[in-house]
Amino acid sequence: MKNGRIAIPSQGNGGLDGVRSGHFGHCDVFTLVDVAEGEIKEITTVPNQEHAQGGCMVPVNLLAGHKVNALIVGGIGMRPLAGFKQVGIDVYYEAARNEIKPVVEDLIAGELQQIKSDQVCGGGGG
């Protein structure tokens, strides 16, 4: 990824040195990483919203509103994945590491894969 904005569901205050959240719908904040010419330029965070049953489109719209281009998750339901696809946000899969910085660096380097249909999970979707 050379240019764009990456979102990472995060625990606590988030940030590049923060820790990822395993469930994007229930994360505390989204860490947003702006990338220009393959370099990290700016880090911001946006609070998640309260998650209700069936409300998995709330973070989809939240991130679309923040002009996010790519999302890195450890799991996602079929419906929110379809929602992200509809709003033009690419969803990448990385389930092994909890730290934010190395997975961001891997995405920039083109070493993360977009999530596949057999990696979609359940649990209410969001």
Add this chain to the structure above:
Amino acid sequence: MIKLLLVTPPVNSLGDFVAALRLDADVELLCAESGQAALKTADEKHIDIVFANENLGDMTGIELAEKMLTVNPMINCAAVSTLSSEEFSEASEGLGLLAQFPANPDKSMAEELLQQVKTIMGRVASSVKRET
């Protein structure tokens, strides 16, 4: 205005439930008698929520919710199902269904559904508004 698509065969057990939906001035009720008809309607019109009976003739309500993702994943879905809660959770994994309803949902359940939909629609609207 909530545009609610009710999907159920003509002979059904949703009388009290539907009557309660019709009483809400914020609801525009549209109807379809099969899953395929519902998919066609959702493809042609703006729909906020689909409420599906358990057996639609050509598919189940849960199957409709899955197919609805290919039409518009932004549409909220709820379905009648007589499965146990565990079986329902497994069958509807990842579909983001609002709720499971019993075979004969009553007036109070209609009111709860509408309240849930209004809450979610409000949150979606605020998440969009925040950035405009």
